[in-house]
Amino acid sequence: MSNYVLDTWYPIAWSRDISRTLSARKIVEQEVVLFRTEAGGVVAMEDACPHRLLPLSMGKLKGDAIECGYHGMTYDCSGKCVRVPGQEIVPPSAIVKTYPTHENMGLVWIWMGNPTLADKSKVFDLPQYHDPAWSSAEGDALEIKANYLSLADNLCDPAHVSFVHLSTLGNAASEDIPVMHEEQDGKMLTWRWIIDAPPIPIFKKYGNFKGNVDRWHYYHYYAPSIAIIDFGSADTGTGAPEGRRDNCMQIYACHFMTPVDQETSIDHWLHVKNFPADSTLNAALSAEFRIAFAEDKAILEAIQRNETRLATRKTIKIAIDAAPRRMRRMVDGMVEKEVPAT
Structure with missing residues (x-):
């Protein structure tokens, strides 16, 4: 353990x-x-x-x-x-x-x-979940045959969206946009903005945007097992990067991870959004998320198989790995500080 x-x-x-x-x-x-x-x-x-x-x-x-x-x-x-x-x-x-x-x-x-x-009182809570101006929809308990920290890696990583989720959550416009990160108290924040670009497929389908958008991804990882992804879009030039989000589509994709064992984790996911509850729309969005998270599952399980098969192989590091590496150090530090109950 x-x-x-x-x-x-x-x-x-x-x-x-x-x-x-x-x-x-x-x-x-x-x-x-x-x-x-x-x-x-x-x-x-x-x-x-x-x-x-x-x-x-x-x-x-x-x-x-x-x-x-x-x-x-x-x-x-x-x-x-x-x-x-x-x-x-x-x-x-x-x-x-x-x-x-x-x-x-x-x-x-x-x-x-x-x-x-x-x-x-320390149980995680997202205020928007309880806000009547927002709505939420529970998803699934997705079993992934991979270590929970590999799932956490994925949820500290906006960069993979441009390649893994082209049918739902990403597009090529973000491929070369740098990823920023900052370690906070018990939390890793990773983010990037894509300015004046086509909306991603899920927002193109449901956001009623007439042209290009300013799009953001903020990945909030709370060690050791919670990731809240704040992502959204607003019409280009309406001030979203400066904080004006009165006329935008915004979703919190919430991932609550259960570490089962060294090669199994469960992702309890739900989404919270800044528009009214609608059972038909909730079901449609959940179906889109299931597609995206199944793509993550396939990637992570394939990595786990190779990590087991190639246990002594050293992997290379690139710039986008900075946040996941710091995330793992955060978890290691938490483990080291624990004092067993007497």
Whole structure:
């Protein structure tokens, strides 16, 4: 688990997918079982009964407790065993590890590290998600057979859009535009502007632009597992680069990454946009994003296969790699600073 930050909030599931049914998940190489209490809260436990290590997700939910499917030992929401069939004495060591959880932006977040540090006010939040002037649409939980830091590389990298996403999010006008970057407190910001150029396909289709546009991409990466991409367009010459965005099309593509193991990650994505909710338009935009993110998935999985096959091969670095390299140093620094719970 060398590159996992543990003292942080990770997304583990869409809220819509956690119910009064036991749900097994894997995160930072740990197996977890999730369920909703009768009051609606989310409980997360290690997915192993301490008796014979059967996954508790193979058991039954009895009220707000899990009954193991092997011998019926039953554990309450705190992980404490409250029943051992056939005996009155409950072994004091019959305790299952539990993890703090919180819900926000349609997701269940989990804290895998020191529980005393799990400050729920630190769960990521995007103000526009709650703003009635904006609208949002949940996407998918896209499994990618690649390390989560490779996905983070991709989400710190505006340059790849010009080559990978020509049918949706990019075009050739941005190929030679330099990428800027700046490291901030716990965050990497990468950005570029493309001035007086044709709109990208998705904005050409839905933005009603009559000619060229001024287009921006701001990639906000919050270590270790969140990327918010602010991208949009306005008619050329209307002042968008100077901050006047009254008449523009703007979207936040939100990526909340779950590190499953060293070669698997899950991208929980959604989009937040500065125009009213419309189920037909939401579905159309989500379909466009699915095309784009499937393209990323194909690239990242192919890289992962070659990284495994060519494990000793040194790769070259070019200018656009500056932000991803600093991003990885940020994560390494977070890992090094962590103190295990006692």
